Each structure stands twice: as structure tokens, then as C-alpha cells.
Amino acid sequence: MTAVNPTDDPAYRLFQQRFGALRRSRQTESLLTLAAVVLLFVIAAVWTDFSPEQIANGIPRIGEYFGKLFSIEPKGSAGPVGVLAVPHLFGGVKEPQSIAYWFYRIGTYAALLWQTIEMAILATALGFGAAFALSFPATHTFVGNRAVVFVTRRLLEMMRTIPQVVLAFILVWPFGIGPLAGILAIAVHTTGTLGKLFCELNENADLRPVDGIRSVGGSWLAQIRFAVVPQVLPGFLSYALLRFEINVRSSTIIGFVGAGGIGQELKRVIGFNIYEEVSAIVILILLIVVAIDLISEQIRHRFIGAAA
């Protein structure tokens, strides 16, 4: 028995003869694309001062910042000391390096954090309602009139392309400093993003039940309510919870432009360089966001596969 080299096989030779050029041109295409991507990356890096040198120099300073965040300089002390120290951990409000000293404004923070969560809840609820209503006219499988689909889709696009902070900044002018502007800004953005996601769920909905409801003489409303909503609602709710998690994070930041919540306070303490308060707030935000993520993930798992 002689071992035949596979590349000597007549079938392969015929293939090479017929498709060799095609394969080579595809390879060249791939290489050219890769080269273009690398070139674009380099150009972008130069324009944005994205240099490895600067990154290497900056990394140690991250530690420096955290050092400042977690240190205080009590009166009469020679230099900064850690925010916490074991011997003082459970000391009173007046004793530096105790938990009570570090978080002495916990009451204010808690109220602001609760306001932040309320902002996220309200914004998500408003956004969900609007996205729910707009997602059906934006789905071309349900709407024959192309103009309706086009207009609703562009509206949703506009709502999600304006950055939330910019929108909040604009809304602070008519609605004044405070949570209302933040809620509205997040709600608008939520409408845009959820509307788009809901549309995709709608497009994937089984059309046979829709035909069924249409065939009994059901109106467009009846077709949506009875044939589509039961199919898509679990997915809608799951996306809405995911959005709620994102909105909790957004509502902590949106306060930077004066739109209420913990962000407004965070901006103030950053402005005054009160590092230990910054660290206290950041830690609280982290804890809340993680807790809400965990809870909402549990609920989401229940929605998937649940009846509507």
C-alpha cells in the first residue's frame, strides 16, 4: 500500500484549478481588511493620545488615587492615615478611623440613594410604558403602512441617540434642578432602547396566532392584545428589568448635571476634594448596584418561560 498525499488527489487538483483563484482572492481580501483595521486603530490612537507610554506611567497613579480616597488627615495628625483602623473600628462619630466617623453622613447618603433608586424605578416604568406602546406601530410585520413604521422607528432612534446626561442637562433648564429632569431624561432614553429591543421581540413573534385572531374578525388592537402580547410579554419584562439595572447606574451619574439623586452629592464632594466622602459614596453605590443586579437577575430568571 502506498500512502497517497491528499494534495495529489485528482479531486483536490480539480478544485484548485477551478477555485484556487477565488480562494486566493478571498485571502487577499481578508488580509487587506485586517491591514485597514490596524491602520485605523493606529490613526485613532495617535489622535486620542492613546500611547502605551502614558498608560504605563498612569497605572501606578491609580493606586495613588485610591490611597487618597481611603485616607483621612485627622486634626493634629502629622500626615494622612487610613480611613479605617482596627483598634478604632467601632469608635464613635468623633473618633477618626472608625466606621461611624467615615460614614457619619450615612443618613443623608441613604436618603439620596433611595431617591436615586426611586428615580430609576419611575424612569424605567415610564420608559417601559412608552416603549410598549410604540413598539407595535414600529414593527413592520404588524403594520402595513410604511410611513407609520418609519416615523415611529426614527422617533425611537432619536430618543436613544441623545446621550442621557446631555438630555438631563437640557431638561434641568425647563424643569429646574432636581430629580424630575433626571427621571425624564432616563425615561426618554429607556423608551428608545427598550422600544428597539421590543421591536425585535415583536418581529420574532409567531404570526400564526395573529392570523387566527384576524380570521375571527379581531381588530388590530385585538390581534396585538391577544395574539402578540402573550407571546412577547415575558421577554419585555425581562428586558425591562435589565434596563432597570442599567438605569440605577445611570441615575447615580445623572445627578452630576444637577438632576437629583446621589450623583449631585457625589459631584459636590468631588468638587471639594473630600476624598473620604467620595470613597464612602462610591462604596455605597457599588453595594446598591450589585444588590439590585443580583435581585433582578433572580426575578428575570423567573420571567423567562413564565406565562403572560
Next chain:
Amino acid sequence: MLQLVDLTRRFGDKRAVDRVSLSIGDGEMVGVIGRSGAGKSTLLRLINRLIDPSEGKIVFDGTDVAALRGKDLRAWRARTAMIFQQFNLVNRLDVLTNVMCGRLYDIPAPRVLLKWFTPTERALAIQALDRLGMADVAMNRADALSGGQQQRVAIARALMQRPKIVLADEPIASLDPLNAKLVMDALADINRRDGITVLTNLHTLDTARAYCRRIIGMSAGRVVYDGAPAGLTDHVLRDIYGQNAHETLDERLTSTSLPTAALAALAG
């Protein structure tokens, strides 16, 4: 009396239904046979107005149905109940709600939004389900039922419409022989007892022969046969099913009916 006059539906260049003229009397049970793609489904969907005709008329009791729009069109759909091969129930809703959907034409928008039905509607739905032997699964989700059960729920939904005509598009093509018999018996029963006109597409010749006093044969969008089952000679079948009909048309092979002995055994 339902009259189709030169009814035509084009998809691009293709005439799915090509100048079909038919007259179907009240209370008839008519079977439509033909190969896949002969235009049987399109014909039924045209009559229910799920799709719009390109040309021609659909006249029912003097009204041109092909011209109806808006609420009048929905009223027409409510009067011509449709049974689908894939049942087209709402899987995530319970059986009772699916059946009550048969009344959606009469239900005002606020009640539609709230999914709110009256006790009368619930009672009518239970009656319809009970007639088909399905009342005990009224609270099950539709997708928890077998195909045969789902099709009977679909028939109950059709009954809720109090229709003049039932259009059944391959109602037993996805069912096993026993369920196929139950479904065909149910259709025959609403035809006989309620006097509802039944127009049904069938892909098995023996079912058409067994249940329908009148058979319409379609080929390439046209009606090529219209008459009693007895008139379906080999020659006619070749017109309907094509040149090789004598080779492919062993009725025992396509049959979905059970032999009498097997039915007796199941019953015993």
C-alpha cells in the same frame, strides 16, 4: 349562497388562484382537493379575506365581499370561521380564552385591552368546548394539548363566531388517523346539525370521498373538477394530480382513515 366570480389572486407573475367561478349553496359540505401549490389555501384565505383578491368578486347573499373594508370586513371574517392546518391558537393563553377569542369582533376596545369577558361569553365557550368533548381542559394552556385536541379547540373557537361558513384549510394534515377522524366528524356534525356551510381543503382523497357530497378539484389555480365524489374517475384524477397520478395515487398510501376493524378494537 356564496358565489365566486372570476376570482383571481396573483403573487408576482404567478396566478395562485386563476379565474375561479363557483357557487356554493347554504349548508353544503364541499371538499377541495389538489396538489400542493394548486391554490387551495389561497382560495380559502381569499374567501375569508385574510388576503385580498387581485380581480373578481366574492358575493354572499347579494353583497360583494371582495370590496369590504374596515369594520364591515371584520364582520365578514367573523361570519366565515377559519380552521388552520397549524391550529393557530394562542399557545400562551388558556383554552377557554382561546375559544372566547371567537367573539372578538363583537367586543368593544376597552374590554379587548383588559382581556375582560362576560359570564355569558364564558358560558358559551364552555358549551362549545363541551360539545367537542374538551370542557375538562378549559383551563389548560393551549400548547399543553395534543394536536388533535388543539384542532378541536380551534373548532370550538369557530363555533363561538356563530359563523355562516366554516373554511377549513387542511384541518387534519398534521394529525394522526384517530384525531383526524374526530376532527372530520366534528366538522361533519356542525355541517349537519347547525346547517353551517363547510368548505374544506383535504390532501387525502379518501377523506374527501367519505365526508363530502361535493368535491372541487384544483390544478394550477384553476378549478378542473366540480361534482360528486363518484365522478372522480382515473381520467379526472389525472387532470387534478397530474400525469403520473395512476402511479402515485394509491389511496391506501395517503389515507389517514383507520380500518373499521381497528376502530372497533379502539372502541372496545
